[in-house]
Amino acid sequence: MTLLSSAQDLAAHLRPEGATVAVIGFHRDPSRAAHYVPEYLHRRGFRVIPVNPALAGSGEEFFGSPAAAQLADITVPVDIVVVFRRSDKVHGHLDDILSLSPRPRLVWMQQGIRDPQTAAVLTEVGIDVVQDRCIMVDHRSLT
Template identity: 60%
Template sequence: MTLLESRAEVRRVLEEHRVVAVVGFHPDPTKPAHYVPEYLHRQGYTVIPVNPALAARGESYFGQRAVATLAEIRTPVGVVDVFRRSDRVREHLDDILAMQPLPRVVWLQLGIRDDHTARALMSRGIDVVQDRCMLADHRALL
């Protein structure tokens, strides 16, 4: 697929894909990895937290039980939203590609880029957004 960069492409993702799995979800409401997903939930998105420690404790957020891996999710996911350092994104490639069905988009949050992983995802038909904040784009475009 493609690297999505235009406002129109990003807007289409936000409008069409309402189920978001959040890799690196954080329980602290002062962290972006919590308040961005919380904002999306308040906007009507289904948000699935992905964090092995929270899953091991059986925690739930926004009405969804935390999972340890993306491959555990059985609901079709439109967007995998990644809150991990750029040098850690590649560690999640196999987990993303193990999802059934594959997600439509992988979104790397503001400040996060991994061109190698982006190319690998696009070669499998997954669109990629890099270095953008879903909260800021939602506010600006919708």
């Protein structure tokens, strides 16, 4: 697999058709990108599962799903993992991403987020990676 950059490659991953998106670093504040970007994806037909340990177990639901504390708590297959965490925190989620079974087909690090070492590990095990791009902006321009 590769680090994705071509419009054709990105567009192929951004068709909802039942795709489940787990959002690491989801935020409950609708004015924050970590909320309105997943909300956009939900409105476009993706199933969105928030991942934030501070919200897990709160009883709140976002887009029809309760927040998970970590990816390992999600019991359905995840197609795309979207990361809203500082670049220096991404590597701390690597084992959690790799624990998913089946593994996601794509890990998307939002605009401003890069971790080349984690990306290299993910691509080595067959997971496509996008770094430093906004999934909402790319979805709007490609679909």
